[in-house]
Amino acid sequence: xxxxxxxxxxxxxxxxxxxxxxxxxxxxxxxxxxxxxxxxxxxxxxxxxxxxxxxxxxxxxxxxxxxxxxxxxxxxxxxxxxxxxxxxxxxxxxxxxxxxxxxxxxxxxxxxxxxxxxxxxxxxxxxxxxxxxxxxxxxxxxxxxxxxxxxxxxxxxxxxxxxxxxxxxxxxxxxxxxxxxxxxxxxxxxxxxxxxx
Amino acid sequence: xxxxxxxxxxxxxxxxxxxxxxxxxxxxxxxxxxxxxxxxxxxxxxxxxxxxxxxxxxxxxxxxxxxxxxxxxxxxxxxxxxxxxxxxxxxxxxxxxxxxxxxxxxxxxxxxxxxxxxxxxxxxxxxxxxxxxxxxxxxxxxxxxxxxxxxxxxxxxxxxxxxxxxxxxxxxxxxxxxxxxxxxxxxxxxxxxxxxx
Numbered sequence: 001x002x003x004x005x006x007x008x009x010x011x012x013x014x015x016x017x018x019x020x021x022x023x024x025x026x027x028x029x030x031x032x033x034x035x036x037x038x039x040x041x042x043x044x045x046x047x048x049x050x051x052x053x054x055x056x057x058x059x060x061x062x063x064x065x066x067x068x069x070x071x072x073x074x075x076x077x078x079x080x081x082x083x084x085x086x087x088x089x090x091x092x093x094x095x096x097x098x099x100x101x102x103x104x105x106x107x108x109x110x111x112x113x114x115x116x117x118x119x120x121x122x123x124x125x126x127x128x129x130x131x132x133x134x135x136x137x138x139x140x141x142x143x144x145x146x147x148x149x150x151x152x153x154x155x156x157x158x159x160x161x162x163x164x165x166x167x168x169x170x171x172x173x174x175x176x177x178x179x180x181x182x183x184x185x186x187x188x189x190x191x192x193x194x195x196x197x
Numbered sequence: 198x199x200x201x202x203x204x205x206x207x208x209x210x211x212x213x214x215x216x217x218x219x220x221x222x223x224x225x226x227x228x229x230x231x232x233x234x235x236x237x238x239x240x241x242x243x244x245x246x247x248x249x250x251x252x253x254x255x256x257x258x259x260x261x262x263x264x265x266x267x268x269x270x271x272x273x274x275x276x277x278x279x280x281x282x283x284x285x286x287x288x289x290x291x292x293x294x295x296x297x298x299x300x301x302x303x304x305x306x307x308x309x310x311x312x313x314x315x316x317x318x319x320x321x322x323x324x325x326x327x328x329x330x331x332x333x334x335x336x337x338x339x340x341x342x343x344x345x346x347x348x349x350x351x352x353x354x355x356x357x358x359x360x361x362x363x364x365x366x367x368x369x370x371x372x373x374x375x376x377x378x379x380x381x382x383x384x385x386x387x388x389x390x391x392x393x394x
Contacts, residue, residue: 187248
């Protein structure tokens with residue numbers, strides 16, 4: 001593998017909402033999880049669990065349940081957010097839930113300290129490790145994830161944090177623009193711009 | 198730079214609670230933020246802000262406020278968690294808040310969708326990018342971060358998510374053990390072990 005920097009991985013990375021039919025290596029997916037469980041967590045409790053799903057029947061159920069929630073969500077969302085969704089061609093439909101080569105559902109144990117925070121930091125590791133393997137994902141979170149644990153027979157103390165569809169991207173949209181970091185960094189006090197050369 | 202993998206960065210990384218007096222390059226810290234703001238976020242809202250602090254007076258105030266919260270927290274925490282803290286030599290004292298070369302306070306905009314989740318995913322990027330530069334941190338979150346925004350004059354809609362002390366580690370403790378990823382991965386349904394070679 002050619003040398004790269006974390007910036008290379010982060011900068012080329014874009015959210016994928018459609019995936020090629022090209023098969024992927026399950027080892028690459030397992031690698032991204034092996035990387036990610038090295039992440040720090042509150043009191044080192046490692047509050048996460050992963051469910052890998054390639055089962056067509058289960059995935060059809062997942063998609064149907066998510067899309068039902070999405071229909072409700074899109075009908076109740078603030079006007080300016082719905083406008084943004086429309087401008088990005090985002091609807092209640094989530095075909096990637098059945099079409100991506102694999103889904104990884106990520107859960108956090110609510111009883112652990114900083115369970116959600118730790119789990120999402122760990123997901124940052126997953127995303128960069130997938131990028132190293134040239135794989136793409138979108139951190140898809142259904143509108144009411146706490147109601148979907150039953151699909152996976154998850155215990156009540158585990159919260160579904162996200163469902164990651166993983167595959168080679170077939171998404172033709174460019175990477176969404178990012179604000180320049182200079183405008184997001186302050187020196188000691190809010191709104192005092194950090195002096196960057 | 199020698200070639201590396203994301204696993205190299207993740208696996209060697211350990212939480213640092215004490216830091217060498219060796220000066221660090223501010224450019225390395227800014228690099229980690231530039232990397233991190235490439236992360237995905239809910240509706241691409243990039244809900245994060247960063248306050249870099251090297252000011253001794255401000256940092257003394259931050260430390261005093263955090264340690265006051267910690268004293269209260271340690272006196273009210275569950276017995277088994279307090280036992281774990283003691284076994285790790287973790288007390289209410291947070292000397293790294295004044296001793297690390299720099300602090301980076303990370304805020305999220307509560308009004309943005311999935312602000313906390315997005316911000317912590319982004320922090321995963323920060324941690325790996327720091328590791329690339331051989332820098333260490335601990336994702337220190339005070340017990341009641343919502344009460345500390347005033348120290349930075351942060352607007353009420355911004356939530357303090359974590360304070361990252363950054364420097365070269367002077368922590369002699371080994372990396373905390375991680376559970377083997379095999380035990381954390383299920384196939385389609387909770388508790389069905391994923392068949393890993």
